[in-house]
Amino acid sequence: MMQSLRRSSLLLAVLLLVVPTTLFAQCGVERWSVKTGTDADIGLVHLTSSSNTTIAAMRAPAAPSPIPANNRVAPLETTQWVINATLTLYKLESDSDYHLVLQDANGLTMIGEIPSPTCVGSGSPFLSGITNARNEFNARFTATTSFQTANIPVKVTGVGMFDFLHGQTGVAPNGIELHPILDIVFNPGSSPDFALSASPTSLTVTQGSSGTSTISTSVSNGFNSSVALSISGLPSGVTASFSPTSIAAPGSGSSTLTFTASSTATTGTFNTTVTATGGGLTHTTTIPLTVNAATSPNFAISASPTSLSVAAGGTGTSTISTTVSGGFNSAVSLSASGLPSGVTAAFSPTSIAAPGSGSSTLTFTASSTAAAGTSTITINASGGSVSHSTTVSLTITSGGTTTQIIGNPGFENGSTNTAPWTLTSGVINNSTSEPPHAGSWDAWMDGYGTTHTDTALQQVTIPAAATAATLTFFLHIDTAETSTTTAFDTLTVQVRNSSGTVLSTLATFSNLNHATGYSQKSFNLLSFKGQTIQIFFKGVEDSTLQTSFVLDDVNLNVTQ
Amino acid sequence: MKKIALGILLLCGTVTCVLSAQQQASVDRPAEPNFAFDDDGGKAQIVPANFAVTGPKTFHGGPVLASAQQVSIFLGAGWGDTQVRGRESSLLDVTASVGNAHAAELKQHSIKTLRAAPKLEDFTDLTQSKVNDLTIQQKLSDMLKSKAIPAPSAGTVYVIFLAPGIHSSLGGLQGGVDYAAYHNFVNLEAGEIHYVVVPFHENADTHSAAATRAFAETALNPNGQGWF
Numbered sequence: 001m002m003q004s005l006r007r008s009s010l011l012l013a014v015l016l017l018v019v020p021t022t023l024f025a026q027c028g029v030e031r032w033s034v035k036t037g038t039d040a041d042i043g044l045v046h047l048t049s050s051s052n053t054t055i056a057a058m059r060a061p062a063a064p065s066p067i068p069a070n071n072r073v074a075p076l077e078t079t080q081w082v083i084n085a086t087l088t089l090y091k092l093e094s095d096s097d098y099h100l101v102l103q104d105a106n107g108l109t110m111i112g113e114i115p116s117p118t119c120v121g122s123g124s125p126f127l128s129g130i131t132n133a134r135n136e137f138n139a140r141f142t143a144t145t146s147f148q149t150a151n152i153p154v155k156v157t158g159v160g161m162f163d164f165l166h167g168q169t170g171v172a173p174n175g176i177e178l179h180p181i182l183d184i185v186f187n188p189g190s191s192p193d194f195a196l197s198a199s200p201t202s203l204t205v206t207q208g209s210s211g212t213s214t215i216s217t218s219v220s221n222g223f224n225s226s227v228a229l230s231i232s233g234l235p236s237g238v239t240a241s242f243s244p245t246s247i248a249a250p251g252s253g254s255s256t257l258t259f260t261a262s263s264t265a266t267t268g269t270f271n272t273t274v275t276a277t278g279g280g281l282t283h284t285t286t287i288p289l290t291v292n293a294a295t296s297p298n299f300a301i302s303a304s305p306t307s308l309s310v311a312a313g314g315t316g317t318s319t320i321s322t323t324v325s326g327g328f329n330s331a332v333s334l335s336a337s338g339l340p341s342g343v344t345a346a347f348s349p350t351s352i353a354a355p356g357s358g359s360s361t362l363t364f365t366a367s368s369t370a371a372a373g374t375s376t377i378t379i380n381a382s383g384g385s386v387s388h389s390t391t392v393s394l395t396i397t398s399g400g401t402t403t404q405i406i407g408n409p410g411f412e413n414g415s416t417n418t419a420p421w422t423l424t425s426g427v428i429n430n431s432t433s434e435p436p437h438a439g440s441w442d443a444w445m446d447g448y449g450t451t452h453t454d455t456a457l458q459q460v461t462i463p464a465a466a467t468a469a470t471l472t473f474f475l476h477i478d479t480a481e482t483s484t485t486t487a488f489d490t491l492t493v494q495v496r497n498s499s500g501t502v503l504s505t506l507a508t509f510s511n512l513n514h515a516t517g518y519s520q521k522s523f524n525l526l527s528f529k530g531q532t533i534q535i536f537f538k539g540v541e542d543s544t545l546q547t548s549f550v551l552d553d554v555n556l557n558v559t560q
Numbered sequence: 561m562k563k564i565a566l567g568i569l570l571l572c573g574t575v576t577c578v579l580s581a582q583q584q585a586s587v588d589r590p591a592e593p594n595f596a597f598d599d600d601g602g603k604a605q606i607v608p609a610n611f612a613v614t615g616p617k618t619f620h621g622g623p624v625l626a627s628a629q630q631v632s633i634f635l636g637a638g639w640g641d642t643q644v645r646g647r648e649s650s651l652l653d654v655t656a657s658v659g660n661a662h663a664a665e666l667k668q669h670s671i672k673t674l675r676a677a678p679k680l681e682d683f684t685d686l687t688q689s690k691v692n693d694l695t696i697q698q699k700l701s702d703m704l705k706s707k708a709i710p711a712p713s714a715g716t717v718y719v720i721f722l723a724p725g726i727h728s729s730l731g732g733l734q735g736g737v738d739y740a741a742y743h744n745f746v747n748l749e750a751g752e753i754h755y756v757v758v759p760f761h762e763n764a765d766t767h768s769a770a771a772t773r774a775f776a777e778t779a780l781n782p783n784g785q786g787w788f
């Protein structure tokens with residue numbers, strides 16, 4: 001009976017511990033890698049030093065746009081900041097963060113957040129600091145899911161993070177937060193302490209070699225103790241040693257930390273953590289260690305652009321670039337092959353000087369008799385017993401006297417200067433909801449799902465001497481109509497005279513023609529040579545279910 | 561022994577209830593009516609369970625969508641039931657019905673409503689009975705990474721219909737009790753994601769009305785500083 005009671009009591013205790021944990025054990029999503037130090041730029045964060053700042057200074061810079069999801073914005077997000085402020089409010093969020101509102105003497109606020117260590121990746125260099133700050137906070141306050149008032153002076157240390165503005169309590173106007181907070185001191189005073197730093201703050205070693213960093217400590221406020229040093233987070237195949245292994249009392253001095261990578265050491269970047277312990281205090285600093293593979297000398301070649309058009313009798317250029325790796329150190333000579341008849345190629349310079357990294361301008365010159373067509377040109381590069389090649393697609397076009405006479409053909413003048421188009425309101429669009437065929441803008445006609453008419457008009461004159469006149473445009477149609485037989489919403493394309501009288505209806509499109517992407521339409525307008533005409537588009541939508549007619553790149557090519 | 565175990569269960573149930581009640585009783589609310597704190601400290605606009613409105617909308621200087629396109633996501637095993645699944649067709653394009661007041665309101669603000677994108681059904685995942693806003697955000701992140709749903713354009717609004725039996729929460733608020741739907745946004749690698757969460761409602765009309773209103777409010781107030 002007593003044994004059963006003991007088991008039951010144990011079960012009860014476990015349940016009592018588990019229930020509140022499971023209520024809150026969830027982590028955030030938005031910029032979570034940046035908030036917790038597992039982002040792509042974590043190696044840029046300088047944790048071995050810190051900078052004093054103020055809430056006002058943190059609020060001053062404009063928020064970046066866009067705010068990267070998995071990268072950092074220097075210097076605010078790559079620096080460890082120290083701020084003296086008043087902690088006014090705190091709360092436990094559902095993402096397990098402690099949300100702290102920090103305020104300066106002028107009433108300016110910003111947010112600081114202490115994530116739950118259980119939500120921080122084990123490889124994060126922030127983990128030890130977050131754990132430290134969480135413990136420091138827990139020792140003083142108990143955060144709940146409601147805001148509580150503290151009004152206590154604090155010295156907080158943390159890394160900046162731009163959050164998206166969404167009505168957070170205490171948020172700075174630019175969204176900057178200390179996120180995470182790595183250390184928090186309540187009623188900061190003058191207790192004995194020591195500081196820890198490393199120089200350099202990060203190291204790169206190649207397999208089979210070694211590198212060193214000097215670990216320094218300095219004491220303050222009468223600290224007097226030896227400081228023991230240790231390291232964690234080493235990758236496989238790398239060893240580390242301190243000389244000396246501890247800093248003698250009173251705790252101020254330095255030690256040389258040597259990393260030695262074997263020839264088979266795991267390559268990559270790893271956050272190693274130096275821990276210094278003495279006088280009942282522990283401080284850590286993170287040293288990102290990059291282990292590079294021993295590589296053979298090599299280079300890479302690329303072309304930009306990789307395709308180009310040159311009119312017969314004209315020239316065109318592409319930039320050929322080379323980059324070296326593995327200690328490559330040689331000049332790289334360049335040549336081109338596969339040139340069509342009547343086309344020559346010249347490099348300037350003709351080779352990339354040692355160590356082999358640079359660029360050369362490749363100029364294609366087409367004679368007036370060069371035949372029209374597309375060729376693949378191979379660019380060969382060689383140097384230091386290594387050869388590589390890349391290709392450029394070269395198109396030769398025939399000469400001619402064709403002129404495109406539509407103004408603002410791709411609507412790229414934007415919505416504030418639509419001339420020479422005359423359009424109804426709201427047609428010019430750069431929303432990605434209806435992306436353009438090319439450029440940034442298009443003409444989005446209709447799409448409201450209620451009774452509506454949009455028009456677009458441009459007046460042009462086709463010369464009397466024209467031998468060809470072709471109207472082309474790109475059209476995309478999407479619709480919410482489901483009918484496969486009834487044209488509920490229509491787009492009519494007409495040629496009108498300068499008075500608006502319809503001379504010809506070129507085509508009528510409808511919801512029945514909906515399709516993904518754009519298709520090009522083409523009409524022969526040579527019969528209107530010698531006339532001033534209006535190119536007229538009219539979109540008519542009925543009372544329900546939207547149809548969007550999206551026009552772009554309207555061209556009228558006239559050949560004389 | 562059984563009595564002791566039963567007692568423990570009752571006690572634990574009481575503890576859970578007390579903790580839940582403490583949570584419920586201490587729910588912070590923003591000053592703005594029909595808003596709630598979400599799970600990471602921001603605000604989200606809700607459609608109250610009683611569909612109360614707060615008077616004419618006013619503009620607060622922030623962005624408004626130029627267009628809105630519904631991408632429906634039917635989430636949870638409960639949608640696999642044939643009878644429940646039959647309701648999906650009426651939810652796929654919530655502003656499409658003739659005379660829809662919310663569609664008219666969007667047009668009044670020059671917001672175009674695009675053809676709804678194809679739906680996504682996910683019956684196999686999300687078997688837990690409770691989901692909060694962070695779960696929704698993580699689910700969207702996973703779906704975008706796996707390309708299970710189309711990448712967002714400027715007007716994309718993901719409308720997540722929760723299956724019967726899944727209880728939604730937002731901050732300290734409870735779906736079906738405090739709200740009939742809500743909308744929020746999150747910034748992921750795919751960009752800024754606007755989404756609506758609609759807990760299941762037994763009444764099909766109420767269910768649809770909640771989704772429609774939240775969808776329209778997303779277009780009008782995507783980031784909390786538009787029309788509301």
